[in-house]
Amino acid sequence: MAEDYKLSLLLDFYGGMLTETQREMFEFYYNDDLSLSEIAENEGITRQGVRDSVKRAESQLTDMEKRLGLVGRFYKMSGDFKKIHEAAAKIKDCNGHNVYARDIEENADRILAVTEEYCE
Numbered sequence: 001m002a003e004d005y006k007l008s009l010l011l012d013f014y015g016g017m018l019t020e021t022q023r024e025m026f027e028f029y030y031n032d033d034l035s036l037s038e039i040a041e042n043e044g045i046t047r048q049g050v051r052d053s054v055k056r057a058e059s060q061l062t063d064m065e066k067r068l069g070l071v072g073r074f075y076k077m078s079g080d081f082k083k084i085h086e087a088a089a090k091i092k093d094c095n096g097h098n099v100y101a102r103d104i105e106e107n108a109d110r111i112l113a114v115t116e117e118y119c120e
Contacts, residue, residue, distance in 0.1 A: 004030055006071075010061040013070050022057040029054050078118065085115035 008030050015023050028039045029050070036054070040047040065071050092108035095101060 007058060007061065009071055010065055011057075013074075014061050014064045014068075017064060018057050018060060022053050022060070025050055025053040026057040026061075081115045081118040085112060085119050088112045088115065 007026075011018075011023070011026055011030070015026075018026070025039060025043075028034045028042075029036070034042070036047045036050045039050045043050070088108045088111035092105060092112070095104045095108065
């Protein structure tokens, strides 16, 4: 995955643990795609101050992911939900083509409904 996207995703998960200034500088730089100079001019601070804030935030976000692993777990769970969704669809299809059992159909439909929102 692209490094900028990965860092933005880390911000989504752990951004609340940063200072407000770090979060704002990080969002300006990665999400709004502003240069360090543009941010510095808009915020009335030095370019070096912006860079330090962004780098500190990157380091903290990366460290939090190493310790907590929430983003990694999120991707694993997303993949697992897709596998469950596909298996339920196959069960439903097989049930429709072979001996039809209403309880299998209803359970497969329930699984599909629950996993569908997690697979989006």
